[in-house]
Amino acid sequence: MRIEPLGLHHKDVLAPLLRAITVPLSEYCFANLYLFRESHGYEVLTDGGIFIKGRTYDGHTYLMPTVPAAQLDQVRLKEHLREVDLLFPVPGEWLGAFDPAAYEISFHDGDADYLYTVEKMSTLAGRKLHKKRNLLKQFVESYRHEAMPLTADRLNDARLILDAWQQESTLDREATDYGPCREALDRYEELAVCGGIYYADGEPAGFVLGEEVNDETFVLHFAKALTKFKGVYQFMFNNFAKILPPKYTHLNLEQDLDKENLRVFKSSYVPDVLVKKARVRLRR
Numbered sequence: 001m002r003i004e005p006l007g008l009h010h011k012d013v014l015a016p017l018l019r020a021i022t023v024p025l026s027e028y029c030f031a032n033l034y035l036f037r038e039s040h041g042y043e044v045l046t047d048g049g050i051f052i053k054g055r056t057y058d059g060h061t062y063l064m065p066t067v068p069a070a071q072l073d074q075v076r077l078k079e080h081l082r083e084v085d086l087l088f089p090v091p092g093e094w095l096g097a098f099d100p101a102a103y104e105i106s107f108h109d110g111d112a113d114y115l116y117t118v119e120k121m122s123t124l125a126g127r128k129l130h131k132k133r134n135l136l137k138q139f140v141e142s143y144r145h146e147a148m149p150l151t152a153d154r155l156n157d158a159r160l161i162l163d164a165w166q167q168e169s170t171l172d173r174e175a176t177d178y179g180p181c182r183e184a185l186d187r188y189e190e191l192a193v194c195g196g197i198y199y200a201d202g203e204p205a206g207f208v209l210g211e212e213v214n215d216e217t218f219v220l221h222f223a224k225a226l227t228k229f230k231g232v233y234q235f236m237f238n239n240f241a242k243i244l245p246p247k248y249t250h251l252n253l254e255q256d257l258d259k260e261n262l263r264v265f266k267s268s269y270v271p272d273v274l275v276k277k278a279r280v281r282l283r284r
Contacts, residue, residue: 002045003043008034011191022215024115024216025089025277026252027089029212030191031211041055042054047080053084056086060085060086089277098280108279113275115253115272119249121240129270139229139231143205145205147196147197150194150196155188161205165224165226195220195222206229215247218244
């Protein structure tokens, strides 16, 4: 068995495995794992198969499979699970592979991904989203606005936005996702992420950044903007949904990590699905 810290050199091995897993969970993307490798202490465990070893935000050690659960060697899996707390994140459609006599299954609210239809985000239609439409209208009418692809020649503008966003937060960098977001910009091409950047009155105002998680779902890992431009977040999400290729039916804004501000913000867009992630424990 070999265990080593997850690094960029694992991309060629892990990216195809994760891409072959068609669930819409945000963790099953190489860029996500790489960028948050320090937050979760990610390691690559190789022993016949490959697992990602990590730590949840609430302190539990876990293994993440890199193939669907039905393909796991149960004997070897049980051996590995004796060394950690959980198998995680496990999508609901995999749970039939686990014998209830041998495994205990639970869910944690803060783990669930917020999933929205692209149609909803591109129209903001309906009574529950009327405040979002009003903010979008205010932004469009108040500022000379531009929406551009986030390409290499605009990455410095995105870095300026990120630095200003960090200053606005009043928190230390270690308490935000500044570091992973900055690395995503610095390794933009290597990680094969993409996004959009937005301008108000000629000033860089915000950007979104993410990647494809499966053929139908695009996940946004980062959305950063300057709040002095009222309505900028509504403009970014709405515009990005409009320009996504037609094959994408859903936009994933990831989990709220049990943080109240994230829960309120993401809930305000009225998710179409909260995609639960099971925590699977070996019964001792």
